[in-house]
Amino acid sequence: MPQVNVVILAAGEGKRMRSELPKVLHPLAGRPLIAHVIAAARALRPRRICVVYGHGGEQVPRAVKAPDLVFVRQRPQLGTGHALAQALPHLGASGLTLVLYGDVPLVELATLKAMVAGGSERLTVLTAELDDPTGYGRVVRNRRGAMTAIVEEKDANPAQRRIREIHSGIMALPTARLEGWLARLTNRNAQREYYLTDVVPLALTDRVAVATVEARTPREALGVNSKAELAQLERNYQWRYAARLLEQGVALADPIRLDVRGELACGADVSIDVNCVFEGSVKLAERVEIGANCVLRDTEVGPGTRIEPFTLIDEAKIGANCRIGPYARIRPGTRLARDVHIGNFVEVKASAIAARSKANHLAYIGDSTVGRNVNIGAGTITCNYDGAEKHRTVIEDDVHIGSDVQLVAPVTVAKGATVGAGTTVWKDTPPGGLVINAKTQEHRRGWKRPVKKKGNGEQ
Numbered sequence: 001m002p003q004v005n006v007v008i009l010a011a012g013e014g015k016r017m018r019s020e021l022p023k024v025l026h027p028l029a030g031r032p033l034i035a036h037v038i039a040a041a042r043a044l045r046p047r048r049i050c051v052v053y054g055h056g057g058e059q060v061p062r063a064v065k066a067p068d069l070v071f072v073r074q075r076p077q078l079g080t081g082h083a084l085a086q087a088l089p090h091l092g093a094s095g096l097t098l099v100l101y102g103d104v105p106l107v108e109l110a111t112l113k114a115m116v117a118g119g120s121e122r123l124t125v126l127t128a129e130l131d132d133p134t135g136y137g138r139v140v141r142n143r144r145g146a147m148t149a150i151v152e153e154k155d156a157n158p159a160q161r162r163i164r165e166i167h168s169g170i171m172a173l174p175t176a177r178l179e180g181w182l183a184r185l186t187n188r189n190a191q192r193e194y195y196l197t198d199v200v201p202l203a204l205t206d207r208v209a210v211a212t213v214e215a216r217t218p219r220e221a222l223g224v225n226s227k228a229e230l231a232q233l234e235r236n237y238q239w240r241y242a243a244r245l246l247e248q249g250v251a252l253a254d255p256i257r258l259d260v261r262g263e264l265a266c267g268a269d270v271s272i273d274v275n276c277v278f279e280g281s282v283k284l285a286e287r288v289e290i291g292a293n294c295v296l297r298d299t300e301v302g303p304g305t306r307i308e309p310f311t312l313i314d315e316a317k318i319g320a321n322c323r324i325g326p327y328a329r330i331r332p333g334t335r336l337a338r339d340v341h342i343g344n345f346v347e348v349k350a351s352a353i354a355a356r357s358k359a360n361h362l363a364y365i366g367d368s369t370v371g372r373n374v375n376i377g378a379g380t381i382t383c384n385y386d387g388a389e390k391h392r393t394v395i396e397d398d399v400h401i402g403s404d405v406q407l408v409a410p411v412t413v414a415k416g417a418t419v420g421a422g423t424t425v426w427k428d429t430p431p432g433g434l435v436i437n438a439k440t441q442e443h444r445r446g447w448k449r450p451v452k453k454k455g456n457g458e459q
């Protein structure tokens, strides 16, 4: 492989997105478009990666900055050729410059390798054959089939518009030629822009070899110019992700009703019902079952655990053979050991719950350490916040907490204790025994329930 520098063009406005956000920051599969392009560039291990940014000011560098990226500002934005010229001071005098577009996110490593394989003396353009080439630059070839020009749709004549072979935007150029070529570009075209694509005839004039590489699948060449195209690419990406999971043996109830916005790693015999969303890094061990409509973010789930429908889990570690949900919310910092049951309308935050403990209905467990074999009754809450600070609740092994208990943190319920229904625990309790608040219950004989008066006009 020749010495390669990558330049990612990302300065354009993206008018057709109709958004304040720079186009390359719109998310595809949960990450900015340009983050996909940067990842593809890194996989190639180039000498340097330059990002040309402009529209939207510092938003682009702020969103993706990293020590291995060089940011170059293009202001004003006068076209793709002008954009590449801004990066010239960073590209050295020889080797190959690989241009990627911040709005063409799905290009793959194998294709980029093919683009640079021709060496540093060749101009190579990545093309694709599209059923609908609308909006793309068309690849014009001579009678011998050699590419002679790339014509933008807005500049194309009717015959050229019928060409279905398009320019993906991705191009590898001999660095030594760049400065001369870019200086010779003009903006005499429909958009009054300096088109990078005009280097093709310049290369031919200079007798530099010109070649095309066809994308392995058209999707790699697809660009995002509108919300509709973004939505199509998203579906395309998700469909391909789902297909890979199916290949690995994951049972998907419906592969088109799955969204992975990050990485989903699955063990053997995992099954996932419809409409689930996985964000960040999610690991599901063998035999995990995910019910319909669950959202899991940056979470690990142990073998044999079942997540029931409508459950939301964020930054948690769930052990083996647990039952979570339906309608459970597990928040960051939660660690569940094996055989834990968290039922409907239970919220758990920053808490560690040991093996075989259960909170099956309507509870809030926050900033808590819960031992083994603990049962937490319906309506129980940890009062962890005093308005200023958060405090911890400790519930030791074998504790049984009745319904509707308030645990006012900081507080410890020692091993084996039973807390009666409706108790407010505001002091540490000794092990064993029963904890209750003295309460009375009376019965008022003959008491009458108020009745609504008729005819007083009130509703």
Ligand code: UD1
Pocket: 009, 010, 011, 012, 013, 024, 052, 053, 074, 076, 077, 078, 079, 080, 081, 082, 083, 101, 102, 103, 104, 135, 136, 137, 138, 150, 151, 152, 166, 167, 168, 169, 194, 195, 196, 197, 222, 223, 224, 225
């Ligand atoms: C461009 C190509 C077209 C190709 C298509 C593929 C040119 C002249 N046209 O058209 O042949 O088929 O991409 O998607 O190159 N940009 C800058 N600075 C600028 C202008 C653009 O950095 O001054 C960046 C944009 O942020 C974007 C990329 O370059 O990432 C392409 O720009 P865009 O305006 O979308 O070009 P297209 O009209 O799509």
Ligand code: CA
Pocket: 103, 223, 224, 225
């Ligand atoms: Ca574009």
